Structures are given as structure tokens and as C-alpha cells.
Amino acid sequence: xxxxxxxxxxxxxEKVPCKFELDVPDLGYLDNNPSQGLKAQTPVSLPLxxxxxxxxxxxxxxxxxxxxxxxxxxxxxKALSNEVVSALKADPxxxxxxxxxxxxxxxxxxxxxxxxxxxxxxxxxxxxxxRAAETALHARKAGATDDVVRGEGFLSGxxxxxxxxxxxxHDGNKACKEWMEGVKK
Amino acid sequence: MxxxxxxxxVDPSSSGLPSETRDLQSLTRVWVAERSTPELLSWPTxxxxxxxxxxxxxxxxxxxxxxxxxxxRSNFALIxxxxxLERYKFLVRSYLRARLAxxxxxxxxxxxxxxxxxxxxxxxxxxxxRHQALLHNHxxxxxxxxFGPTLQNLNDTSGNITMIDTPDLESAVFIRLLxxxxxxxxxxxxxxDVQGRTGDIIILRWSDAKPLVDTETAELV
Amino acid sequence: MALPLxxxxxxxxxxxxxxxxxxxxxxxxxxxxxxxLSGDTPVLRPPHRxxxxxxxxxxxxxxxxxxxxxxAWLHPASLADIIHHETNxxxxxxxxxxPPPTRADGRTGRARPFQENIRSSREAPKPGDxxxxxxxxxxxxxxxxxxxxxxxxxxxxxxALLAHAADDVPAAAEVRSLLRDLQEVRAAKMRxxxxxxxxxxxxxVLRGVGAMELAESRAFVLGVVDGVRKLGxxxxxxxxxxxxxxxxxxxxxxxxxxxxEDSDEEMEF
Numbered sequence: 001x002x003x004x005x006x007x008x009x010x011x012x013x014e015k016v017p018c019k020f021e022l023d024v025p026d027l028g029y030l031d032n033n034p035s036q037g038l039k040a041q042t043p044v045s046l047p048l049x050x051x052x053x054x055x056x057x058x059x060x061x062x063x064x065x066x067x068x069x070x071x072x073x074x075x076x077x078k079a080l081s082n083e084v085v086s087a088l089k090a091d092p093x094x095x096x097x098x099x100x101x102x103x104x105x106x107x108x109x110x111x112x113x114x115x116x117x118x119x120x121x122x123x124x125x126x127x128x129x130x131r132a133a134e135t136a137l138h139a140r141k142a143g144a145t146d147d148v149v150r151g152e153g154f155l156s157g158x159x160x161x162x163x164x165x166x167x168x169x170h171d172g173n174k175a176c177k178e179w180m181e182g183v184k185k
Numbered sequence: 186m187x188x189x190x191x192x193x194x195v196d197p198s199s200s201g202l203p204s205e206t207r208d209l210q211s212l213t214r215v216w217v218a219e220r221s222t223p224e225l226l227s228w229p230t231x232x233x234x235x236x237x238x239x240x241x242x243x244x245x246x247x248x249x250x251x252x253x254x255x256x257x258r259s260n261f262a263l264i265x266x267x268x269x270l271e272r273y274k275f276l277v278r279s280y281l282r283a284r285l286a287x288x289x290x291x292x293x294x295x296x297x298x299x300x301x302x303x304x305x306x307x308x309x310x311x312x313x314x315r316h317q318a319l320l321h322n323h324x325x326x327x328x329x330x331x332f333g334p335t336l337q338n339l340n341d342t343s344g345n346i347t348m349i350d351t352p353d354l355e356s357a358v359f360i361r362l363l364x365x366x367x368x369x370x371x372x373x374x375x376x377x378d379v380q381g382r383t384g385d386i387i388i389l390r391w392s393d394a395k396p397l398v399d400t401e402t403a404e405l406v
Numbered sequence: 407m408a409l410p411l412x413x414x415x416x417x418x419x420x421x422x423x424x425x426x427x428x429x430x431x432x433x434x435x436x437x438x439x440x441x442x443l444s445g446d447t448p449v450l451r452p453p454h455r456x457x458x459x460x461x462x463x464x465x466x467x468x469x470x471x472x473x474x475x476x477x478a479w480l481h482p483a484s485l486a487d488i489i490h491h492e493t494n495x496x497x498x499x500x501x502x503x504x505p506p507p508t509r510a511d512g513r514t515g516r517a518r519p520f521q522e523n524i525r526s527s528r529e530a531p532k533p534g535d536x537x538x539x540x541x542x543x544x545x546x547x548x549x550x551x552x553x554x555x556x557x558x559x560x561x562x563x564x565x566a567l568l569a570h571a572a573d574d575v576p577a578a579a580e581v582r583s584l585l586r587d588l589q590e591v592r593a594a595k596m597r598x599x600x601x602x603x604x605x606x607x608x609x610x611v612l613r614g615v616g617a618m619e620l621a622e623s624r625a626f627v628l629g630v631v632d633g634v635r636k637l638g639x640x641x642x643x644x645x646x647x648x649x650x651x652x653x654x655x656x657x658x659x660x661x662x663x664x665x666x667e668d669s670d671e672e673m674e675f
Contacts (some may be wrong), residue, residue, distance in 0.1 A: 003348045105637060112640040121641045125373070125604040125634050132630045133601050139626075161633055168625035171412075176622040179417035185570045192481065209444045210543050213426065225485070261469070262440045268465060269442050275422070282409035289408045316562040326554075359620060361415070363538035367591050373606025373638030376647070384503045384540075386620070388610040388631060393617050404540060406415075406620065 011106035015045040017075045018055065042055060046072075055114070074148055079104060080111055085123055092127040093134055096157030104159040131158075132165050139169035212237055214404055216280040221359070221405040223391055224352040225287040225295060228306040234277065237292070242274055284309065292317050293340050293349045354392045360403040361386050368403075369393065414624040420617045424562035425461035426542040430549035431472040457548055460566060467571050474571045477546070478553030479504075480564055482577045485555050485584040492591045500595060500614030504546050504555035541617070561589065561618040576639070596623050606634045606642070 002008060013153050020027075027038040030046075038044070046054075054071040078084070079100035087095050097104040108124050111117075138155055158166060210325075211233055219226055228234075244266065251263050288295055288305065292313050295301045302310060321339060322330075329337045343346045355371075362368070362385045370377040370389035381387060386406060387394075397403040415423070416506055433450035440447045448456040455475065458466075466472035478484055491501045546557035557563070572578045596619055599612060610631070635642075 002350050003346055004350060005630055071435060105633065107638065112637070116640075116644070118641055118644075121638060122604070125606065125637050128637055129600060129604040129630060130604075132626075132633070133597060136597055136600070136626060165629045165633070168629050169623075172622045172625055173510050175417045176618065179421055179618075180565065182418075183565045184529075194545070203445050205443060208501045209426075210539065213423070213542075217415060217423070220411070220419070220563070223413065227500045237443075244443055261437070261471075265440050265447070265462060265465060266442065269444065269462065269536065272422075272425075272461065273443055279409065279419075282407060283411075286408035353632075353634060357628045357635070359624065359628075361540055362542060369608050370608035372608030373634060373642045375605070375608070377608030377610075379609045379611060382613070383506055384613070386615050388627065389608060390635070393608070401538060406617070 008101060011103040011110060012047065012049040014048050014077065014103060014107050016048050016051050016077045016111075017043060017045055018051045018072045019043055019075070020072045021069060022059070022071070043048060043145055048107070052110075052114065074114060076111060076115065077101070077107065080108060080120065085120055088127045089123050092130040093154065096153075097131075097159040097162070098157050100159075102160055105161045128161070131162060135162055135166050136169045138164050140173055142170055187290050208233060208237055208240075212276055212280070216276055216283070218279055218398065218405040219283045219287075223356045223358075224354060225284060225291075225304055227304045228284075228309070234280075234306075237273065237277060241270065241277070244270055244273075285312075287352070288313050289316075291350055291352055294351045295347060297340075354395075355390050357388055358391045358394050359386060359388055359406050360394050360397060361406045362397075364402060366397065366402045368397065407429070412625055414628070415617075415621055417618060417621045420559075420621045421562050421566075423542055424559040424566070424617065425459065425464075427460050427547045427557075427559050427563055428457045428542075428545050429460050429463045429477070429547050429563075430455050430457055430475040431463050431474060433466070433472045435471045437466075437471065450510045455549065457545070460547070460563065464566065464570050467535055467574075474567060474574045475549040476567055476571075476575050477548060477551040477557075477563075479551060479555055479557065479560070480567070480575065480581060481553060482580045482584060484553035484579065485588065488556060489584065489587055489591065492588065492595075498598075500592060501556060502613065503614050504552055504557050506544075556588075556614070556616060559617050561585070561616055565571060579650060596627075603630055603634055606631075606638045 007147065020038060023037055025037040028034050028036040030038055030044045031042050037066070051072065051074055055074045058069060059071050060069055069096050084095065084100060101107055105124065105128060108120075112121050112124075134154060135158065138152070188381070211229070215226070215229060248263065248270065251259055252358055271399070288309055295305060296313055296317065305313060324339070325337065329339075339348060362381045362383055365380075365382050368377070368379045368381045368387055368389065370393040377389070379387070387403075394403065394405075398405060409550070411419075423449065431450075432455055433452045437447075437450040439449045444459075447458060447462065450456055450472070463472065463474050467474055468602065470595035479488075488501050544557075545551060547559065547563050564581070567575055568578060568582055568585075575581055592615075596615070599610070603610070
């Protein structure tokens with residue numbers, strides 16, 4: 001990850017579900033209950049950078065890793081729930097990833113670092129590749145008509161990595177077309 | 186056929202290439218390579234760019250001499266010479282600017298160790314150092330100066346993430362094999378291992394392609 | 407001043423490179439040798455053929471000082487053969503590139519120095535030898551180039567000849583339409599090339615692909631390869647750990663997606 005990478009920073013800010021392992025005073029507002037402390041095991045959402053930090057660091061001083069207990073436990077965000085992954089498995093093109101999160105794959109790489117999910121990893125790779133081919137077809141069409149990207153169903157569902165692929169495919173087609181038209185000069 | 190040709194024919198160890206032709210091929214290759222890799226490549230140490238620049242300078246002198254000559258027959262020769270000159274200038278300029286773009290993008294990285302600094306030409310090194318100093322002073326004057334002293338660095342590497350951006354050496358490139366060779370490359374589910382043939386165009390990670398390029402087994406395309 | 411272009415040659419740069427390809431001309435006028443940076447041009451004496459780079463040949467052509475001899479692969483029969491190969495013989499892969507030139511091929515035409523940049527690639531590499539030659543410095547677009555194979559710069563060279571020397575190209579209209587067909591069938595293969603990348607194969611061979619086809623799709627294809635790598639980074643790290651613990655890391659773990667020795671499988675990754 002690069003320090004000045006905007007997508008990485010935005011992915012860092014994605015909210016992920018988690019549960020504190022202990023009661024936390026004065027954090028009740030995270031559960032819409034500011035007058036009381038936050039009870040252990042209450043489901044809350046925290047930005048990834050904070051949740052990751054609290055999930056990976058130990059609240060006890062013990063040097064024995066067996067004793068280490070994190071402040072909270074992380075769960076898979078909704079965008080990567082079984083429901084979404086099953087839908088992607090059935091037909092990668094039918095899901096509007098952007099409606100899940102703008103940084104679907106960015107978030108996925110971060111979560112796959114934290115959870116061992118080989119199957120999800122395989123499904124996401126197949127999703128990415130299948131949707132990329134579809135994206136290239138759309139980019140070709142857009143290049144042919146010189147149309148600005150309309151809110152077509154599939155294209156409006158592209159998340160950030162895919163949008164970048166669309167731009168790359170579109171720019172390549174366009175540059176090639178311009179060269180073809182310029183040969184005669 | 187002149188005597189040089191005959192000598193070349195009988196001497197199989199001679200490459201048969203005039204140095205001008207060889208330099209054009211080398212310059213073309215380093216240009217394509219620099220345009221195609223994620224990281225800055227080493228400045229040619231054999232004086233390639235200096236040699237080409239010297240030839241360009243003397244060719245410009247020749248053009249000036251020919252321009253005075255009003256013989257229409259040499260006119261066409263002049264057009265040809267100038268056309269070629271423009272092509273050479275384009276190559277050199279594009280090569281230098283491609284390098285400059287990489288130096289600008291990762292200046293702190295290329296200045297960070299002696300090995301990396303050695304990739305830059307003396308002029309590039311002077312440029313990168315001075316440019317970085319100017320930038321830092323500008324940032325200090327416009328916003329960094331109002332931060333606490335510990336927050337004024339641009340090269341902090343503490344914490345989980347370094348402020349010094351580096352090129353992604355695992356990003357993929359296209360290469361062409363210059364001879365038959367076994368090509369191995371890291372993959373996700375399995376690593377690749379292919380018996381490649383001369384002329385094959387191959388996609389693989391730059392970290393796996395670099396040894397092939399360094400040994401002239403392959404070139405970037 | 408820094409170059410604002412993305413990584414990898416763009417179409418206009420590829421066209422520039424293609425202009426270094428050697429072609430064969432038939433001079434219509436005498437022309438003495440011209441001292442160029444890349445060496446002296448051949449003395450031109452009609453009707454003796456001479457090799458020269460495309461940019462110079464086009465300059466002569468525009469001034470009606472020479473005609474260009476199109477390479478054999480650009481003839482309609484040759485293009486039709488290639489299309490047949492691309493659609494029927496091997497609908498997966500690109501048609502094979504021209505064979506490496508032999509010494510005999512390379513040494514034809516005596517005008518120096520332009521033909522000198524041709525050497526047999528069958529010679530064993532010698533220590534301290536010149537770098538191996540590759541397009542645009544191979545004679546794959548001269549009159550002696552073999553028919554039936556598309557060289558690396560096929561599309562750019564064909565377009566340049568059709569635009570500026572159409573009267574030198576036999577059956578130019580037919581050639582134009584065959585080229586469109588060829589572009590179409592190969593573009594589909596290029597798009598197909600990313601479809602089966604999900605395994606993140608370490609080495610992907612695109613034998614026979616052309617320079618302009620690469621320029622058009624390079625950024626996209628590399629974007630897909632890099633995306634798959636990033637999505638698979640954790641799986642790859644796990645696999646490497648396991649391999650390091652059991653039996654040591656090795657390449658091409660037997661029938662993995664990344665390895666394919668059979669050339670028929672080149673496009674399947």
C-alpha cells in the first residue's frame with residue numbers, strides 16, 4: 001500500500017462490523033446509546049483502520065501469545081457476506097458491486113489478509129476476471145460511438161478497480177482509433 | 186562489395202554492424218525498456234547517450250553547412266538528414282523524459298540508497314536532489330512549517346507504512362524472448378514454468394522478467 | 407518536462423518504431439548516398455532494388471522518387487491463408503510469427519549499411535556480442551520476407567503502405583478488407599486472453615501478437631493481471647508458506663495453471 005494512495009485511504013475508512021470483547025465506558029454512542037457505556041459483544045461498526053488495530057493488538061501485557069486477547073473481534077463486512085459471495089458465484093455480472101461498496105476489491109484484499117478464506121479468494125478472482133472481460137466489451141462500444149459513459153446498468157455497477165480498467169480499455173481503444181485516422185496525414 | 190564487407194564475410198566473429206547502427210538499436214531498446222518498466226533502469230554506462238548526443242550535434246553542424254549550399258540536388262538530401270535528425274531527437278528526448286517522470290514520481294526512493302542513486306546519470310542526480318530540496322522548502326513554507334517538528338518529515342518510515350513511495354516491482358510487463366529459454370514466473374495458484382521460443386511475447390511480473398532482461402535473454406515490448 | 411504518458415508504448419510510439427522497419431524500394435531516380443546518423447544510405451540506381459527504413463521509403467515515395475515493394479505477407483492470398491489459420495486451424499492462438507531469419511536471408515541485397523543490421527539468430531551467442539536483434543531491426547517487411555506470417559509490426563506497416571503507397575500494393579482494396587477481417591478475429595483473441603487469468607498464472611505466452619494490438623490492450627491486460635495478483639496475494643503467501651514447509655518452494659507445481667508446455671495451450675493459460 002502506498003502512503004499517498006487515495007483509494008487505499010478510502011478503503012481504510014470503510015466501516016466493518018465488530019464486537020468489543022469487554023465493556024467500554026463512554027462509548028455507548030457507537031450503539032446509539034450515549035448515556036451508558038458500551039457492553040461487550042454489542043455489534044458495532046468501526047472504520048477498518050481502527051478495527052484492524054484493535055483486533056490485532058493485545059489488551060494484556062503477557063508475552064505469552066496463548067494469553068493474548070484482542071480488544072475486539074472482526075467480522076466480514078456485508079459487502080463480502082455469504083449472500084454476496086454466493087450471488088457472485090452464480091453470476092459475477094449480475095451484481096452491482098458499487099452498491100456494496102465503491103472499494104469492493106480493495107476492501108476484499110484487506111479482509112483476505114485478516115481471514116483465511118481461500119474459497120472467497122477464488123470466487124473474487126473469477127468475478128474480477130469475468131467482469132473485466134465484460135468491461136472491455138463495453139469500453140470498446142463506448143469507444144466506437146464516442147459516447148460518454150452513460151448510466152448503463154452494468155457500467156454503473158463497477159467499483160473503483162473496475163472503473164480504472166474501463167478507463168484503461170477505453171483509452172487504449174481511443175488512442176488506437178486516433179492513430180488509424182491519423183495514418184493518412 | 187568493398188573490402189570491409191569481404192573482411193566481415195570471412196571473419197565470423199565480427200558482428201558486421203557499424204557502430205552507428207548498433208547505437209540506434211541500443212538507444213531504441215533502452216527507450217522501449219524505460220517506457221515499459223515500473224522502476225527506473227540504470228543509466229547506460231557505455232556512454233551511449235553521450236555518443237548519440239555528440240553525433241546529433243555534429244549532424245546539426247552539417248545541416249547548417251548544407252543550408253548555405255543552394256544546389257537543388259543536395260536539397261533532398263537535406264530533407265532526409267533533417268527528418269532523421271528529428272527522429273533521433275525524439276528518441277533521446279522521450280527516453281530522458283520517461284526517466285524524469287520516474288525520478289519525479291519516486292524521488293525520495295531513488296535518493297535513498299547508494300545503489301539506487303547509482304542508477305541516475307550525474308545530471309539526473311543533481312536534478313533530483315535539488316528538486317527535492319526545493320519541494321521540501323516549499324512545503325515547509327506553505328504548510329509543514331505550522332506542524333510540530335516531529336510531523337515535518339516527508340520520509341518518515343515509522344508505523345505500518347512508509348512515506349517514501351516505491352515502484353511496484355511485482356507489477357506485470359510484456360517481454361519478447363531474444364532466444365529460446367526457460368521462463369519461470371511467480372503466480373497465485375501455481376508458479377509458471379514455460380519453455381519459451383525466440384520471438385515469444387510473454388506477460389510476467391517485472392521481478393521475474395528483470396533477470397531475463399539483464400542477461401539479454403529477453404527485451405521489453 | 408516529465409513524460410505524461412502511461413507505462414508502455416502508446417499507438418503513436420509504436421507507429422514511430424514501425425517506421426524503422428526495413429522495406430525494399432525500386433528507385434525511379436538516381437540518388438547518391440546520404441550520410442545519416444544511422445549510417446550512409448544506399449546509392450540508388452534505377453531499377454536496382456535497395457533496402458531502407460520505412461520512414462525514408464515513404465519520403466522517397468511521396469516525392470515520386472521510388473516505389474515500395476510490398477512484402478509477400480501483404481498479398482491477398484497470403485492474408486487469406488493467415489485468416490484461414492486464425493479462424494479454422496487454430497481458433498485459440500494467434501497465427502505463428504515469421505521464422506527467425508537465416509544468414510542467407512539476411513545477407514541478400516548488398517547495399518550497405520542498412521542491410522547489415524541483420525544477423526542469423528541461429529548463431530550461438532558470443533560473450534560480449536551485440537544484443538540480439540528483434541523487430542523493428544529484422545528484415546520481416548522487405549521484399550524477401552516470407553509470405554504467410556504476420557510480423558510484429560504487421561498492422562502499422564500495412565496501414566502506412568495503404569495510406570501512402572496504395573498504388574504499389576496489388577489489389578489494395580481487397581487487402582484493406584482482408585486486414586479488417588484479420589483485425590476483427592485477432593481482437594477477439596486478445597480480449598479472450600484475459601478470460602482465464604483467474605488462476606494468476608505466472609507466465610502467459612502470447613506468441614504471434616502484434617505491436618499495435620499490444621499497444622491497444624496493454625494497459626487493460628496488465629491491469630487485470632495486477633488485479634488478480636493483488637486479490638490473490640494472501641492465497642499466494644499461504645501457498646508459499648506451505649511449499650516452504652513441505653518439500654521446499656518449487657516452480658510449476660505439477661499441472662498447475664501456470665504451466666503449459668504444449669504450444670496448443672498457449673492461449674488457455
